Amino acid sequence: MSRKAGNVPEETKAALLKSAVEEFARYGFEKSSLRRICTRAGVTTGALYTSFRDKDDLFENVVRPVMEYIDTVMEEHYERERASTGRQLLDSSGEEEDVRAVMELVRYYYRNREVCSVFFSHRDHPVVASYFDRLIGRINAQGEAVAALAGRVCGGCRVPEITADMLHWFSHLQVDMIFYLIEHETEEREAEVQAKTMVRFMRGGFYALLTRGRLGDMEKEI
């Protein structure tokens, strides 16, 4: 075993991250073995601790790019949403923007299957859990903005069903929708078709709450 001193640390770090993704994907965080990760990375056990503080830190570093990507997509999506007129929130051009954001995330997943699956299947890990708390908080804030706008659009009507709780759930639904697409589809094209329908479904559900009491039972329209 020849000593490899003075290595470029980035190489080791990259090798460890690559190996860690595989391990976490296969065994899950708890049952993953740092020893196995190091061996597969072609590195000794102690080397891991040069690049990472501990197992949790390794996990966070594995998963961080995913969180950062999601943040970027969301931010851009909300930017565009805010930039458009309030009207858009309610018509089909808004629908298209929603689908577009969803698809960006889905595509990212398809190109980074393993990390993403690690990320999405460890919602209980503190790193992921707290990220989701923050994420849903942000979706929620945007939802409230939309609701306020919708209030203005429909002429200041009171829509008592749209409480903060419901908006929170709505945010949750949006995240969940993406999970679903990610976990169930294998074909990107198919995913897009479904995404469109899902977005329509959710917007439809949302407006069912807005119109509550004025349209009466929906089936009258059919």
Add this chain to the structure above:
Amino acid sequence: MSRKAGNVPEETKAALLKSAVEEFARYGFEKSSLRRICTRAGVTTGALYTSFRDKDDLFENVVRPVMEYIDTVMEEHYERERASTGRQLLDSSGEEEDVRAVMELVRYYYRNREVCSVFFSHRDHPVVASYFDRLIGRINAQGEAVAALAGRVCGGCRVPEITADMLHWFSHLQVDMIFYLIEHETEEREAEVQAKTMVRFMRGGFYALLTRGRLGDMEKEI
């Protein structure tokens, strides 16, 4: 101090299950310790293996009542749904039946918090995961029946958006809705209010798909 031989095995089993629920709830499956479970149950390590095959088997026995209860509620709900006319699926009496089923589950949760939380927070465990696969399959089957009925109801119209995939997602949504209620509410009364709105939302979304193309953009109605 020393336990007499000739115990009633059911007592041991019950003590172990009680202790196991607490342990799984607190530490999660992987980090739960059979030793701790046995100690808290006032029983020795070996005794566990009289009642249960191994750790997974213990887990399954902990979680089975929840699965059985859900099965019962679902079965009865679908029974009633099938018993009613197709019309009900679309009007507010259907909505009431949905809310009723949801609330039965939510109430069960409130009366069995610990087991339920163990069950719901171990969706990755094979026992739970495979149960959910079966559950969603069953919800799905019912969804297909509803869709067929709806087809008849709206006059044989083709509703291309309602594919098998979408129905599957719809099933998934229903399960998820219950998770959400369970994980976020503490007051049973509040939960019921939310459940009603959620059911309305989902039915609204569903009909948005059914009416697609004939009503045009929804906002026209507002």
Add this chain to the structure above:
Amino acid sequence: MSRKAGNVPEETKAALLKSAVEEFARYGFEKSSLRRICTRAGVTTGALYTSFRDKDDLFENVVRPVMEYIDTVMEEHYERERASTGRQLLDSSGEEEDVRAVMELVRYYYRNREVCSVFFSHRDHPVVASYFDRLIGRINAQGEAVAALAGRVCGGCRVPEITADMLHWFSHLQVDMIFYLIEHETEEREAEVQAKTMVRFMRGGFYALLTRGRLGDMEKEI
């Protein structure tokens, strides 16, 4: 490797204690290895934790008999001291009792060299350190009783040098004397000779404080 289930635990415990004494004596607490201890005891690593909570607990169990023996000897010695007249404290019969107690401890050491050396060379370990605190406290209490008695004996004379601090040091000296005997002698007979001289020395020093001011410089007597 055949499994040895249902062992008599005492055998394992005894083997571990024996092995641990050797290890602690050889390497000191910190550098002692539980693995080595278990191996030398002919037992697997995990077996240690059936008998002992952790490394510290093992150490305490190794060292406890020594502490208990010392306690016994001290208690009996003080018992006899208290039972005799105050006069004895100052004449040679008191000297004999002191030597006797010291020799009991020294003899114990010679018959339990290894444990004792572990005990005496780990005064920094919490278990030993706190024992010594208690021990010196007890010696001290006895010393105060002696001083009070001496006050009465010499006719209520004030002896300002004998402060609480000095008594504490005197206690310390007594303990240290035993350490010295233990660590430096190899022949029991020689030890006894020295013990006698040491006891005379210390009693002499003590009385030098009592007589301070009335006898003037000691060399006048010579």
Add this chain to the structure above:
Amino acid sequence: MSRKAGNVPEETKAALLKSAVEEFARYGFEKSSLRRICTRAGVTTGALYTSFRDKDDLFENVVRPVMEYIDTVMEEHYERERASTGRQLLDSSGEEEDVRAVMELVRYYYRNREVCSVFFSHRDHPVVASYFDRLIGRINAQGEAVAALAGRVCGGCRVPEITADMLHWFSHLQVDMIFYLIEHETEEREAEVQAKTMVRFMRGGFYALLTRGRLGDMEKEI
């Protein structure tokens, strides 16, 4: 952030020694970490090995000033003792010289608490242990000289109790007295008061051996 090459090596060495004292004081030798020492010294791990051979060498360098200081004080003390008449050994001027030497050491301790405490609480470390062996050897040699002198002073009388062994113990006692003062006092003035009493005690004990057999039981004097 990055340290320039071409450092003055003495600076690095000094920083490491300072950091090492703190570490050894806090954790003890075995549990001290070279990494932590280097980090706190603002230096990398490898740098340590430019200035020190290994952990033991670092320890020796930390502790050496203390040993050197003690050597100096002792040498000067003995110089003065040898320079005075034999008479002094037995009267109160000798007592004063003893107290003076003791106090010099105690004062050094108060001005260098941390290093000294490292030194005094590592008597088991080879470096310190072997130093003490040498130190006691030297005290012993001086003790023998004193005894020879005393023999002449008291008129060639044989004092069989004062064997080489006893002198060795007497040396040990003197060292131990200083430890005690150092470890138990916080006020320098108080320490001095105690030192005086201790010295009187020890001289008293010593003369109790010298006068043995001619004065009879001490209490006769009281």
Add this chain to the structure above:
DNA sequence: GATGAATGAGGGTTCATTCAT
């Protein structure tokens, strides 16, 4: 049916030390 001592592999982590740069 229950005991509980024992297994033995494996866990994450830290260590003093080396050496190419």
Add this chain to the structure above:
DNA sequence: AATGAATGAACCCTCATTCAT
């Protein structure tokens, strides 16, 4: 002279599981 990534053995400890009693 200093860097700091890497070594690789060792650390204490916990685990689910077995089986003689």
